Amino acid sequence: MTTLSFTKGHGTGNDFVLFSDPDGQIDLTPAQIRQLCDRHFGVGADGVIRAVRSKSIVEGAAILAEEPAAEWFMDYWNADGSPSEMCGNGIRVYVHYLIEQGFITPERRDTIPIGTRAGVKDVLPGVSGYTVDLGRWRPGGEYLVNARGLRVSRPGLGINLGNPHVVTVLSGDAKLDGLDLSQEPELGPLPEHGANVEFVVPEEPLLKDGVARIRMRVHERGAGETLSCGTGAAAAALAFRHWGGDQMPNSWSVEVPGGRLGVRMFPTEEGEHVSLSGPAALVYSGTVELA
Incomplete structure (x- = not known):
């Protein structure tokens, strides 16, 4: 054993198990990650975040070449034990954890570079939370989206923020609230590495x-329906702005469960x-004891 x-943390209900491993000596198996995230037999979480120095992880070499000041790497794993490129809620919680644990002591208005599998992300601590620059986004093609609660498939727009998303708009609150997302939505064509799927009104x-x-x-x-997805909120705003045209603003407020x-x-x-x-x-x- x-x-x-x-430490258990969350960002708008998107919850994580975090642990410290600065020198990269603890390699959890996918089975152990699934055990941690199990809401009945483990701690319960949408994912696991290891706090490890960039120099102590293989992926960190590219990070330090890009930004030598990116001392810390967010080693993020989905609840099913698969690695993920980025997590917008997770990186805010991760920086909060690093500060609370005393690993970093930023001055007011200091931007903190953090290594991820999607590159370096800059995080700014604030009075009421954290702001992360997610970097450049890329369009990711068009899809058909089907989910329980929809009578017909709906068009979806692919958005890549270091991790893949497909966003589809619904006609109103009743349609959104009536979705059953206990089963993974179907996408056509199926993305090579899967995708987070956002439904927006x-x-x-x-x-x-x-x-x-x-x-x-x-x-x-890799997690199922969650109470929040940070990069998903950004993808939803980007897709809605695309559909709305030039009259749409660049500032958005996204309500998640x-x-x-x-x-x-x-x-x-x-x-x-x-951002x-x-x-x-x-x-x-x-x-916690892990088998």
Whole structure:
């Protein structure tokens, strides 16, 4: 048996088991990750995050070549034991964990570079949460989406934020609330590495004080339906802006079952970036025995 010290955290209900392994000496197996994330027989979570220094993980070599200041790597694993490229809620919770554990002590308004399998992401601590620059986004093609509760397949737009998403818009709250996402939605064509699938509707009114407002539910690849998905919220705002045309703003408020997230699109020298803002919380710490 392996005894693991852990902390439970969440960002708008998207929850994670975090543990410290600065020198990269603890390699959990997919079975152990599934055990940790099991909500009946384990701690329960949408994913597991290992706090490891970039120099101590194979993927960290490319990270340090890109940004030598990216000391820490977010080693993120889905609840089914598969690795994931990025997690918008997870990276905010991860930076909060690093600060609370004393691994980093940023000054006010310091941006913290964090290594991920999708490259370096810059995180800015704030008064009421954290903002992460998710970087450049890319369109990911068109799909047909089918899910329990939909009579016919709906068109979906692919958005890549380092991890893949497919977003589809529904006609109203009743359609959104009536979805059964206990079963993975069907996508055609099937993406090579799967995708997170977001279903979105506009709030009423859509525009308020220059900010567009939408509601979203999500089925996450490797986790099932979750209360929130940070990169999914960004993908939903990007897709809705695409469908809405030039009159759509670059500031968005996205309501998810676990709370509300802010999304903003902004120009950079290398192209348009998108940022995600929201809270991060650590709930409790403990130890667990792993087979």
